[in-house]
Amino acid sequence: MRQVWLWIGGAALFFLALAALAPGILAPGDPLAIHPAQSFRAPSIAHLFGTDESGRDIYIRIIHGTGASLLIGVSATAIGVGLALVFGLLAGLGPRWLDFGTTRFLEVLFAFPGLLLALLFIVVYGPGVVASTIAVGLATAPGYARIIRSRVLVVRRAPYLEAATVLGRGRWFRLWRHLLPNVAGSLFVLVTLGIGQSIVWASSLSYLGLGAVPPAAEWGAMLSAGRTYLTSFWWMTFFPGLFIMISAVATTLVGRGLQERSRHS
Amino acid sequence: MTALVSVRDLAVSFGRTSGRIAVVSGVSFDIEAGQCVAIVGESGSGKSVTARALLGLTGGSVTASQLRFDSTDIADASPRQLQRLRGRDIGFISQGALVALDPLRPVGREIADSLRLHTSLTASQREARVLELLAEVGIPNPILRASQRPDELSGGLRQRAVIASAIALRPRLLIADEPTTALDTTVQSGILDLLERLRDDGAAIVLISHDLAVVSRLASHLIVMKAGRVVESGPTESLLSDPQHPYTRSLIAAVPTGRPRFSRLTGTPAGEPAPVEAASFTQAPVTHEEVLAASGLSRRFGSLLAVDDVTFSLQRGRTLGIVGESGSGKTTLARLVLALERPDSGRVSLLGEPWTGVPESARRARRPRIGAIYQDALSSFDPRWTVGRILADALGSAAGVAELLTSVGLSPELAGRRARYLSGGQQQRVAIARAIAPRPDILVCDEPVSSLDVSVQAQVLDLLDELQRSRGLSYLFITHDLGVVRHMSDDVLVMRQGRVVESGATESVFTAPQQQYTRELIAAAPRLP
Numbered sequence: 075m076r077q078v079w080l081w082i083g084g085a086a087l088f089f090l091a092l093a094a095l096a097p098g099i100l101a102p103g104d105p106l107a108i109h110p111a112q113s114f115r116a117p118s119i120a121h122l123f124g125t126d127e128s129g130r131d132i133y134i135r136i137i138h139g140t141g142a143s144l145l146i147g148v149s150a151t152a153i154g155v156g157l158a159l160v161f162g163l164l165a166g167l168g169p170r171w172l173d174f175g176t177t178r179f180l181e182v183l184f185a186f187p188g189l190l191l192a193l194l195f196i197v198v199y200g201p202g203v204v205a206s207t208i209a210v211g212l213a214t215a216p217g218y219a220r221i222i223r224s225r226v227l228v229v230r231r232a233p234y235l236e237a238a239t240v241l242g243r244g245r246w247f248r249l250w251r252h253l254l255p256n257v258a259g260s261l262f263v264l265v266t267l268g269i270g271q272s273i274v275w276a277s278s279l280s281y282l283g284l285g286a287v288p289p290a291a292e293w294g295a296m297l298s299a300g301r302t303y304l305t306s307f308w309w310m311t312f313f314p315g316l317f318i319m320i321s322a323v324a325t326t327l328v329g330r331g332l333q334e335r336s337r338h339s
Numbered sequence: 340m341t342a343l344v345s346v347r348d349l350a351v352s353f354g355r356t357s358g359r360i361a362v363v364s365g366v367s368f369d370i371e372a373g374q375c376v377a378i379v380g381e382s383g384s385g386k387s388v389t390a391r392a393l394l395g396l397t398g399g400s401v402t403a404s405q406l407r408f409d410s411t412d413i414a415d416a417s418p419r420q421l422q423r424l425r426g427r428d429i430g431f432i433s434q435g436a437l438v439a440l441d442p443l444r445p446v447g448r449e450i451a452d453s454l455r456l457h458t459s460l461t462a463s464q465r466e467a468r469v470l471e472l473l474a475e476v477g478i479p480n481p482i483l484r485a486s487q488r489p490d491e492l493s494g495g496l497r498q499r500a501v502i503a504s505a506i507a508l509r510p511r512l513l514i515a516d517e518p519t520t521a522l523d524t525t526v527q528s529g530i531l532d533l534l535e536r537l538r539d540d541g542a543a544i545v546l547i548s549h550d551l552a553v554v555s556r557l558a559s560h561l562i563v564m565k566a567g568r569v570v571e572s573g574p575t576e577s578l579l580s581d582p583q584h585p586y587t588r589s590l591i592a593a594v595p596t597g598r599p600r601f602s603r604l605t606g607t608p609a610g611e612p613a614p615v616e617a618a619s620f621t622q623a624p625v626t627h628e629e630v631l632a633a634s635g636l637s638r639r640f641g642s643l644l645a646v647d648d649v650t651f652s653l654q655r656g657r658t659l660g661i662v663g664e665s666g667s668g669k670t671t672l673a674r675l676v677l678a679l680e681r682p683d684s685g686r687v688s689l690l691g692e693p694w695t696g697v698p699e700s701a702r703r704a705r706r707p708r709i710g711a712i713y714q715d716a717l718s719s720f721d722p723r724w725t726v727g728r729i730l731a732d733a734l735g736s737a738a739g740v741a742e743l744l745t746s747v748g749l750s751p752e753l754a755g756r757r758a759r760y761l762s763g764g765q766q767q768r769v770a771i772a773r774a775i776a777p778r779p780d781i782l783v784c785d786e787p788v789s790s791l792d793v794s795v796q797a798q799v800l801d802l803l804d805e806l807q808r809s810r811g812l813s814y815l816f817i818t819h820d821l822g823v824v825r826h827m828s829d830d831v832l833v834m835r836q837g838r839v840v841e842s843g844a845t846e847s848v849f850t851a852p853q854q855q856y857t858r859e860l861i862a863a864a865p866r867l868p
Contacts (some may be wrong), residue, residue, distance in 0.1 A: 240679070
């Protein structure tokens with residue numbers, strides 16, 4: 075049963091990846107082209123998801139915005155995991171005082187709600203796509219770091235690392251060939267789950283006007299632009315929101331599916 | 340006199356109707372009051388499932404032409420009837436004393452449970468009865484122990500507490516599933532004494548074990564099981580002295596106690612135990628070439644002196660056995676010898692050169708000279724690696740993997756598998772293959788067969804023996820099992836609380852022990868009559 079959901083999630087991800095890499099195939103047309111005469115059209119055959127206040131086709135904009143939206147989510151996760159690896163490995167492998175210092179620092183970061191941490195960062199460095207990506211990465215890092223640290227602590231004491239020492243393997247061999255792969259293996263699933271979360275967060279920041287700004291075809295920005303017309307033209311917010319949800323659910327399904335599969339094998 | 344328990348044509352199967360797997364079939368036996376019947380077999384032979392069928396606890400589908408306890412038909416009993424039987428009339432002592440007790444409750448409360456459920460004793464009467472029971476099973480200081488949680492008790496005390504709760508209501512039948520596996524020799528002996536006393540008081544006992552030597556002391560009747568079927572059964576004495584089935588013979592031959600050094604424990608392909616090869620050749624040749632030496636080794640952890648002034652010397656081609664109970668410091672000693680732990684004082688030299696007291700970088704090039712195998716082979720493998728990759732890594736190339744697997748008696752096809760899908764014996768063979776891959780001079784074997792069934796243990800010991808002779812290996816052989824150490828070693832060190840209490844040539848230590856502690860250990864070791 076689980077595997078069915080894995081395949082559904084996988085299919086959705088494949089569709090999103092196709093949209094991100096070759097939007098022209100799925101939606102030929104210009105996402106920024108303005109047709110004032112066709113503004114606020116409801117969804118129809120001509121405009122699958124309707125049009126916005128400038129008469130731009132929302133379907134075309136969503137498909138063309140996939141790349142930007144996913145890129146923000148993926149790079150934010152990469153930044154988060156990258157930072158977390160540094161902190162987690164320092165804490166897990168370093169001397170006790172370093173572990174103590176790093177862990178306390180992470181606990182301070184944990185005390186802030188993630189989104190608040192991201193907002194703080196943007197307040198200091200100003201809004202923009204890059205800033206919001208880094209902000210989301212920073213906000214998710216403490217969670218990953220904690221998990222990495224506890225995995226490192228388990229793996230570094232594993233008997234197979236000692237067996238490698240007995241075979242005459244040096245410190246770097248043990249780190250690269252045994253410790254890192256075994257830590258990373260457990261991280262993989264978490265990362266797939268995390269991408270969905272990052273996309274939602276990045277969209278939230280764009281919605282608040284702190285990330286991508288209109289007229290860019292980014293989902294969060296589109297949501298933000300549609301909010302003024304929420305009561306009269308529902309499709310302007312519904313479809314970008316739907317795609318944010320689809321991408322988050324799809325990555326989560328794939329993540330859970332892989333988790334399940336690795337547990338059974 | 341009619342039997343207390345009567346079982347005829349018991350069959351247990353698991354799985355849905357389509358893919359049903361018969362785990363046990365055609366098992367029949369009777370047990371009378373005051374009698375102990377032992378079910379012996381390897382893991383997977385169906386011995387535990389058979390015993391659990393008496394409790395209605397198999398979780399599978401049970402059929403039998405007769406499955407009777409006293410006047411109750413267990414096969415037809417309602418869950419409520421079974422619940423009344425369990426605890427009150429049938430006591431169960433499970434294998435894992437570690438997990439059989441609730442970790443969050445004091446053991447006294449746990450034992451009082453069955454009194455609360457099945458009797459009308461008041462709270463203070465129950466409390467008094469619990470203390471009596473704890474004293475009865477030989478737990479010193481019962482008042483203190485009753486208030487402690489399981490993790491505050493040693494393995495032996497925990498197993499005694501489990502027995503106390505099983506006998507709380509004086510059940511007429513006691514089922515003991517591997518009650519002494521994983522316990523030290525002297526502790527095991529104490530538990531067996533206790534079961535013996537209960538039997539003499541009139542309890543019927545079903546004892547389950549993979550070790551013939553353990554059960555032969557208590558049981559008047561043996562049932563040997565293999566692959567879900569009874570291969571042979573009969574009175575203990577006649578079965579041991581005149582086994583009919585080749586499998587029974589191989590189980591008897593697998594017990595290492597009292598078997599001369601270099602004699603095979605496993606049969607030749609025909610299933611017969613091989614004759615002792617060259618009876619005169621029961622000692623490895625003395626070469627006087629010292630490959631490993633330790634002098635005055637000590638290591639302290641906090642206030643605990645784990646290893647205290649240990650000195651020994653190991654010659655090429657010979658085996659030095661180190662025997663002691665848990666907590667005697669033998670594993671710390673192994674770690675010191677492998678330079679995984681730094682000694683507080685004393686030193687180790689390897690092939691005549693200093694091994695401790697030099698930086699790890701200076702040791703690394705010489706690491707291949709000394710290998711190690713551990714009790715838990717599986718956890719010593721990187722879980723992401725296949726058997727082939729583990730061995731190729733140890734060899735330095737993938738070329739010799741097939742040959743290496745063959746040399747430890749494994750099929751080269753296993754190279755593509757992951758170790759966790761192999762049996763315990765196969766895992767230990769892979770560990771041995773990895774250890775001998777760099778062609779070491781010395782192998783440190785830390786309890787290498789302690790978690791294996793006796794028959795598998797025999798195969799692994801035979802393999803170690805063969806490798807020693809074909810490759811001129813020297814072994815530092817650490818174990819708590821006196822039968823194994825006597826069979827495997829030329830010289831022996833007896834350790835207790837970090838100190839060497841006695842040392843010398845194995846045969847003289849075993850036949851004429853000088854120290855009281857050594858004598859106690861030897862007396863406690865289970866043996867075939």
